[in-house]
Amino acid sequence: MRQVSRRRVLGGVAAALLLGLGGGCSSSHSHKKVETAKVEDSWMARVPPDQMDDVRQAQLVVSTAEEQQERANVSVEDGKRDLQVAQGREQAAEARQQASVDALSAAQETGQADAIDLAQNDLAQANTELAAAKAETALNEKTVTTRESVVQVRERERDVANAELAQTRFLTLQRTGDVRAQQVDGDELARNLEEARAKARDAGDQVDANITEQEQAQSTWEQLDAQTQAYGGSGEP
Numbered sequence: 001m002r003q004v005s006r007r008r009v010l011g012g013v014a015a016a017l018l019l020g021l022g023g024g025c026s027s028s029h030s031h032k033k034v035e036t037a038k039v040e041d042s043w044m045a046r047v048p049p050d051q052m053d054d055v056r057q058a059q060l061v062v063s064t065a066e067e068q069q070e071r072a073n074v075s076v077e078d079g080k081r082d083l084q085v086a087q088g089r090e091q092a093a094e095a096r097q098q099a100s101v102d103a104l105s106a107a108q109e110t111g112q113a114d115a116i117d118l119a120q121n122d123l124a125q126a127n128t129e130l131a132a133a134k135a136e137t138a139l140n141e142k143t144v145t146t147r148e149s150v151v152q153v154r155e156r157e158r159d160v161a162n163a164e165l166a167q168t169r170f171l172t173l174q175r176t177g178d179v180r181a182q183q184v185d186g187d188e189l190a191r192n193l194e195e196a197r198a199k200a201r202d203a204g205d206q207v208d209a210n211i212t213e214q215e216q217a218q219s220t221w222e223q224l225d226a227q228t229q230a231y232g233g234s235g236e237p
Helices: 002-031 053-110 113-175 179-183 186-234
Strands: none
Touching: 053 113, 113 179, 113 186
């Protein structure tokens, strides 16, 4: 009898636990709020047109950001072509400098002072031209790096614009009293926007750093190019 009673008690406890778990799950599902970070286009289609001004403005910002990103990509390609031209000039300057070295060696073999002086002056000019050519290549490399970082900024700005659009759509839907706005996780939309803005700020800081290096390279090239022009004008240092 005690065994039967024990089985009944255990069976009753198990049943109670199952009922309790089942009831808990049922209660949880009945109060669970389905949330998403996306406002469906079909929902926005029911927003009155006269209440869509903010959304249209946000869409325009996205379009502008995408255009700026494409322009930045084109600028990078232009910079790469300029770099190739500069590299070609550097190679030509290296060849001229080597020819001047060979000419000086030949002049020294003759032992003639005038020929040696002329060859030395020519080599000095070739060295200056090579230094300027190298500086021009370095400048173009820095320029490409800067423009590539600008592309990153434009991409981050596009992400910010998209995040702002998503939030604007949600707020517009909410303002019109559409109950489906309750299904949207507004907090997540706000977090997404703040994260996008933070990444855009970081990308902007990188551009500033790259511009500083580019300006330094620009200054170096201008100084060496001026020396090259001085040689070209007078034929001597």
